Amino acid sequence: MRLVNGLLKPDEGEVLVDGVPTTQLKTSELARRVGFLFQNPDSQICCNTVREELLFGFHALKMDMDDAARRVDDIIDEFGFNPEDDPFLLNRGTRQLLALASIVVLETPVIVLDEPTTGLDFRECVKVMSIIRRLHEHGTTVIMVCHDMEVVADFAERVIVMSDGLVVDQGPTFEVLRNRHTLEAADLVPPQIVDISLALQLMSPTLADSAVAHANTLAEMRAAIEPNALAVPFEGVDR
Amino acid sequence: MNGFLEYVPGTSLLHRMNPVAKLLFAVLFAIMCFCTSNPIFLAAMLVFALALAASCGMMRQTFGLMKAVFVFSLILAILLIFTTPTGDRLVDLPWGYIGTGSIMAAITTILRLEAAAIPLFLTFYVTKMSDLSNSVVKVLHVPYKYAFTFASTVHFIPVFMNDMKGIMEAQTARGVEFDQGGIVNKIQLMVPLCVPLLVSSVRKTNSAAIAAEVRGFNLRTRESGYKQYPFAAHDVAALVLIVALMVVAILLH
Structure with a gap:
């Protein structure tokens, strides 16, 4: 992660951002x-009010402050912050949102997220990930480290699985999450729906090719087991 | 790799010594260095301290410490050169002169600080913090509350250094240029970082205090620790040696 934003420079090989090696650019x-x-949002937050915190990046990067004020107002509305709140008195989830907002407001073409949902409850997690998804839909490249496979399955398009510092597998999310060798090598527990459909594949040869044994999401599973969509009768399942 | 003042496991004599004996030796050694102004004796003590470091395999840490102490002592030495007009006159100054005595005072200060610092810091590298605090409670009858406070303070130094590193990385990633400009610019950039560090340290301290309370911190007394810290022959020998060295230092003064 630190290689992407230049906090670490590669000893060998090169990391390209917009086609430019990170070694040629200052952090x-x-x-x-x-x-x-x-x-940890507390590493990032350092100002006395939410507004100042959101403006911090513009000051550091010496960007146009008129444009900054407009962007900060938009972000405050979008995230529902009180601009005069003291960031250090906000709860963990809101501090994480503020840290995210202070990155989003700079409108960088790439954002790197180090476990953005750690320590958040379900509602906060969904809020953070929805914002990240919206950014991606608007053209931002998102690179995220995450250990929660449910979040990965719900939001990632492509994954790289790492274990002990080595790349174990990479590819489209569900191709990787359905690969038993990968799951075993990286000691991963797939999302529940994938786990169930993989188990169904193993249970009965007659189910192996059915839609229900290839469902990756709740919607796909539901569609597969509806009476008119069910291709294989359940009598074949020995349980 | 171990951090600043973090215990490095080992089996050397210094590792095996009684923690209280080590602490007393180091404190008396530091006092001894301030009891004499004899540069030859101080140089000999610096060599002795380095030998102690070598005996427990802490040369890397010791050289790191010496570098840091040298910067600090050099500032003091420069001040002494310009403010201690003694000995044969070498350079005239508007307010006095730089003499051979000024140079000797500067050299003595550097030697004294370097020699005094090494055993003190070495003590932390060769002693588990829990052993150090428990032994001062058992042997010196220091109230556990104070021993715990001291141990926690030392324990948190590398934690806060790590936090500071994380905060600086986070701000660098946001575009703050710590490597640009002069010292004034750097200080201006560093000051805002004290806020998150302070907040994180207060949060950590508060959590540690709550955790200690719920685990019966206030019930702990001198008798609570099961481990005993008896003095062995080498501990007594070390204390006799440092007392003898102190006498020599005072005589040479």
């Missing part, structure tokens, strides 16, 4: 292209 220059959300 402050990379900050205009890559936003980095740290796992």
Whole structure:
């Protein structure tokens, strides 16, 4: 992660951001292209009010302050912050949202997220991930480290599985999450729906090719087991 | 790799010594260095301290410490050169002169601080913090509350250094240029970082205090620790040696 925003420079090989090797750019220059959300929002938050915190990046990068004020107002509305709140008195989830907002407001083409949902409850997690999804839909490249396979399954398009510092597998999310060798090598527990459909594949050869044994999401599973969509009768399942 | 003042496991004599004996030796060694102004004796003590470091395999840590102490002592030495007009006159100054005595005072200060610091810091590298605090409670009858406070303070130094590193990385990632400009610019950039560090330290301290309370911190007395810290022959020998060295230092003064 730190290689992408230049906090670490590669010893060998190169990391390209917008086609430019990170070794050719200062970290402050990379900050205009890559936003980095740290796992712990308290490492990032350093100002006395929410507004100041959101403006901090513009000051650091010496950007146009008129434009900054407009963007900060938009973000405050979008995230539902009180601009005069003291960031250090907000709860953990809101501090995480503020840290994310202070990255989003800079409108960098790439954002790197280090476990953005750690310590958040379900509602906060969904809120954070929805914002990240919206950013991606608007063209932002999102790179995220995550250990929660449910979140990965719900939001990631492509995954790289790492274990003991090595890449174990990579590819489209469900191709990887359905690969038993990968799951075993990286000691991963797939999302529940994938787990169930993989178990169904193993239970009965007659089910192996059915839609229900290839469902990756709740919607796919539901569609597969509805009477008119069910291709294989359940009598064959020995349980 | 171990952090600043973090215990490094080992089986050397210094590792095996009684924690209280180590602490007393280090404190008396530091006092001894301030009891004499003899540069030859201080140089010999610096070599002795380095030998102690070598005996427990802590040369890397010791050189790191010496580098840090040297910067601090150099500032003091420069001040002394310009403010201690003694000995044969070498350079005239508007307010006095730089003499051979000024140079000797500067050299003595550097030697004294370097020699005094090494055993003190070495004590932390060769002693588990829990052993150090428990032994001062058992042997020196220091109230556990104070021993715990001291141990926690030392324990949190590497934690806060790590936090500071994380905060600086986070701000660097946001575009703050710590490597640009002069010292004034750096200080200006660092000051805001004290806020998150302070907040995180207060949060950590509060959590640690609550955790200690719920685990019966206030019930702990001198008798609570099961481990005993008896003095062995080498501990007594070390204390005799440091007392003898102190006498020599005072005589040489």
